[in-house]
Amino acid sequence: MDYKIKSRIWIEADGKILLGEGRISLLKAIDETGSLSKAAKLIGMSYKKAWSLIDAVNKRAEMPVTTSSIGGKGGGGAELTEYGKSLVETFETINKNCWAFLDNQIKQSKLK
Amino acid sequence: MDYKIKSRIWIEADGKILLGEGRISLLKAIDETGSLSKAAKLIGMSYKKAWSLIDAVNKRAEMPVTTSSIGGKGGGGAELTEYGKSLVETFETINKNCWAFLDNQIKQSKLK
DNA sequence: AATCGTTATATCTAATCAAATATAACGCTA
């Protein structure tokens, strides 16, 4: 068989999406580059989309996930808060565990 | 906290989607009603969309998932093959197991 | 043979979503 099982997980707050795979990879890129515009370029996303995603995340999360500054050395920048880093870490852990679980499930099913 | 974790699973064949939650609920409605048009109406989907989904499923699956007849008693109809029924059943089982797994995961995380 | 409800299909329109473009504000640096 060449059937494959796939999954996506996301976290909701107030019935609206807070974090999914796309936002997580954007947050990781911000952590790597120190800049929202560089992060967007790195993962092939328009700046506008990246900005509105981060804006939504910060508005819905219980605490800010990123901080940013305008002007100054290098024009400004953005970085993850400690809270943001812990959110990324728990999301990725649960996501990897979910993949492993599903791999196991399909091996035990008729689809093999 | 009022964070909630959600998930979607799907099965791919040749890198294209074969079965997801929407198609599964359509297949279940066909099983209940014995008709593609009634199934579409039942779940609030246009006939055209329902037809093209079922067409894609039957083309990508290793064996037909539905059979259909045109004309005759009641104008015709559609029903699941035994293979189709088993696909629906294994999909739903794995999906429920996945939800339970994720519930457990989030209880063990910092998100609680 | 006329009717009926269904499958099967094409075509056109509407709506939603992504992408591109433009611009203001900001504060360090030279």
Added chain:
DNA sequence: TAGCGTTATATTTGATTAGATATAACGATT
């Protein structure tokens, strides 16, 4: 103070997707 790269935001355009409409084919039933 002029320039730079960045954040922050609005507006417009384009593309993809969903929805509506129309129609042919079919075979049991009457």
